[in-house]
Amino acid sequence: MDKIAIKNDQDYEISILRERISELEGLTERLRQSEERYRYFFETSPVGIYRTTPEGRILLCNQRLLDMLGYDSFEGIKDRDLEGDGSEPYYPRARFKQLLKIKGEAEILEAAWIKKDGSIIYVRENARAVKDKNGEIIYYEGRVEDITERKNLEQAKEDFISTAAHELRTPLTSLQGYLALLDKEHHGLADKEQAYINKLVKAAHRLHEIVEDLLSVIRLDHRPNVDLVAFQLEPVMEEAANEWRLKAKEERKSIILETQGDYVIQGEPEYTKKIISNLIGNAVKYTENGGTIRITNSRSADDNQPMVLVTVEDNGVGIAKEHHQDIFTKFFRAPNPLSVKAGGTGLGLYIVRQLVEIQHGRIWMESERGVGSKFSFTLPLLDKSRQLPLIQ
Amino acid sequence: MPKSKKILLIEDDQDLAELYDEVLSAKYEVEIAHNGKEGLELATKKPDLILLDILLPSMNGFELLKAFKKDPQIKNIPVIVLTNLGSKHVDDDKKLALLLGAEDYLVKTYHQPQEILEKISVYLPT
Numbered sequence: 170m171d172k173i174a175i176k177n178d179q180d181y182e183i184s185i186l187r188e189r190i191s192e193l194e195g196l197t198e199r200l201r202q203s204e205e206r207y208r209y210f211f212e213t214s215p216v217g218i219y220r221t222t223p224e225g226r227i228l229l230c231n232q233r234l235l236d237m238l239g240y241d242s243f244e245g246i247k248d249r250d251l252e253g254d255g256s257e258p259y260y261p262r263a264r265f266k267q268l269l270k271i272k273g274e275a276e277i278l279e280a281a282w283i284k285k286d287g288s289i290i291y292v293r294e295n296a297r298a299v300k301d302k303n304g305e306i307i308y309y310e311g312r313v314e315d316i317t318e319r320k321n322l323e324q325a326k327e328d329f330i331s332t333a334a335h336e337l338r339t340p341l342t343s344l345q346g347y348l349a350l351l352d353k354e355h356h357g358l359a360d361k362e363q364a365y366i367n368k369l370v371k372a373a374h375r376l377h378e379i380v381e382d383l384l385s386v387i388r389l390d391h392r393p394n395v396d397l398v399a400f401q402l403e404p405v406m407e408e409a410a411n412e413w414r415l416k417a418k419e420e421r422k423s424i425i426l427e428t429q430g431d432y433v434i435q436g437e438p439e440y441t442k443k444i445i446s447n448l449i450g451n452a453v454k455y456t457e458n459g460g461t462i463r464i465t466n467s468r469s470a471d472d473n474q475p476m477v478l479v480t481v482e483d484n485g486v487g488i489a490k491e492h493h494q495d496i497f498t499k500f501f502r503a504p505n506p507l508s509v510k511a512g513g514t515g516l517g518l519y520i521v522r523q524l525v526e527i528q529h530g531r532i533w534m535e536s537e538r539g540v541g542s543k544f545s546f547t548l549p550l551l552d553k554s555r556q557l558p559l560i561q
Numbered sequence: 562m563p564k565s566k567k568i569l570l571i572e573d574d575q576d577l578a579e580l581y582d583e584v585l586s587a588k589y590e591v592e593i594a595h596n597g598k599e600g601l602e603l604a605t606k607k608p609d610l611i612l613l614d615i616l617l618p619s620m621n622g623f624e625l626l627k628a629f630k631k632d633p634q635i636k637n638i639p640v641i642v643l644t645n646l647g648s649k650h651v652d653d654d655k656k657l658a659l660l661l662g663a664e665d666y667l668v669k670t671y672h673q674p675q676e677i678l679e680k681i682s683v684y685l686p687t
Contacts, residue, residue: 335616338645342669343576349673350583377670388648439649 217292217313223306225250237292237315239285246285265294269309273298279316291317327387334383341380344373382516386499389523397528399551400438402466402477403428409445410464413453421458424449427465432477433551436528441548447521448481448544455542456485475550476530482543488536496534497522565590566685569608571600571625572643573617577669581612581643584674589685597625604635610685613663615644615654623657630662639684642666643677 211218217234221227227246240246268275276295283289296311348370358366410426417424434441445464452462462483469476488496488503495501500515525532525546536542568585571594572578578593585591592608594600597620604611611629615622622642629635642658647668655666664684667677 335645338670339574339577342645343574343580345670346577346580346584346674349675350580353675380670384648388652 217315218311219313220308220310222308228308234313237284237290237313238282239288265296269296269298270306273300279320282313290315291320327390330383331387334380334387337376337380341373341377345370345377348373382520385520386516386523389520389527395437395440395527397435397437399433399435400441402432402434402441402479402548405438405442406445406464406466406479409442410449412446413449417453417462420453422453422456423461424453425461425463427463429465429467430477432466434477434528434548435551436530436548437524440524440528444521444524444546445479445481447517451517451544452481452483452485452542456483460484469547475552476547477550478545478547480543480545482541484541487538487540487542488534489538493534493536497532566609566687567592567606568610568612568681568685569594569600569603569606570612570643571595571597571617571622572612572614574614580674581677584678585681588678588682596620597622600625601628604629604632604638607634608638610681611638611640612643612681613640615642615646615658623661626658626661626663636662639664641681641684643669645669 212232214231214233217231217237219227219230219234227243227249230243230246235241235243235246238246238249265275265277265280274295274297276293278293280292280294281289282292293314293316294311296309298306299308299310301307348366352366352370406426406428410424414424449462449464456462460483462481464479464481466477466479469478492501492503496503497518499519501518502515522532525548528548530546530548532544532546534542534544565588567590569592570578570581570585572581573595575595578595582591582593592603592606594603596618600611600613600617613622613626617625622644626640626642629638629640640663642663642665644654644666645668647654647666649668649671658666665680667680669677672680
């Protein structure tokens, strides 16, 4: 700053003013540099960023968002209504908007947006509501990530697994079919040969189970909407337990069914049988000879709606604490000496969890290494106000 | 002695075709087609039942089923879909087959050949 000889009060005020102006210029310059730094990240971000009015009209956005939606410039997009026609009808934004209003922020893991040319992209979106002092929302701002490619890749992988599994079914059918013929027609087989056939049948059956598990996982991953019916729980539990009685008897393990009440569930009986059967099967596998597997049902105490609680408990090898959180994930198998003998794809519990959740239930596990494991799950009791077909 | 009922089996896998041929021949007369074209031709010979695979070369089973139901000569012959497509639950493939006019839908891998023999006998009353 130029040095000015201060001769009187006026000069003094002027020099203060000049200092202030200089400061302001400095601040403005720093702000400009700061904005330039952030603008660079804003504009070049690989994620779409937007700010909209509460009604969904875009106030500003970055280049990536324009590119994602296929617009040349902001002019094209500024009259676009993101709330109304922004998203494809199968991905309703109602819940997202609701959460935004109540919690102030929300995320959609998978949503669909319509591009300028009418085609669809799949996105992951999160946003927050910016409110004024009175709590009124002045605008929304959010980030949008294009996940179309990832989704296509996932779909391609699933298609591949599905095709492979279906292909596997053909030679499997042949295997099982001819083995059945061999078994039936050649009663004069020597013990040794019969034993070989038994082993072949067992192996073919295992193969069949693995292929079916793979196909189940793919199908369940898409959470098909299953038709809920009313069915009685007790007979389903008995049928599931009966599937394992022979094997348990051979291995001197007891299966004890302690059922009470005349519970009628609203769900899917085949799924429920598979859940209980899988859990009992695991319990049988992971319990040493002489052990006990106990299956119970009762009213669930702590749920908002009436639920039944089913438990499958064993006094077997148990699961170490460090594996508890992974137990229901795909392909997870807790390492233990019985695992190798027990076999299994590691998909069983993942499938079980899907089957429970499709019926709107919850599943959890308690276990201690060397003591045993207890699997518990809930299923909704019949809501008598709903008319559901009763399955015998 | 009443004449044996005739079954047309449309199945492209050689081994499975032989398997079902052997089991079904115990009770019925069996003719085999290995693809859609052969299937259409042999269907005009008016079998009493058609067992139809879905995953066939060039023309898939659903298209074949549609063709059968459009042909006045063939449309009244009961068709049972015998395929490895599908699951233990009523899924889209089963629904489609039934919608197109199939009497039943059996997943090969879930049934021993003997069971299949029993299941189809319902559609072949003596």
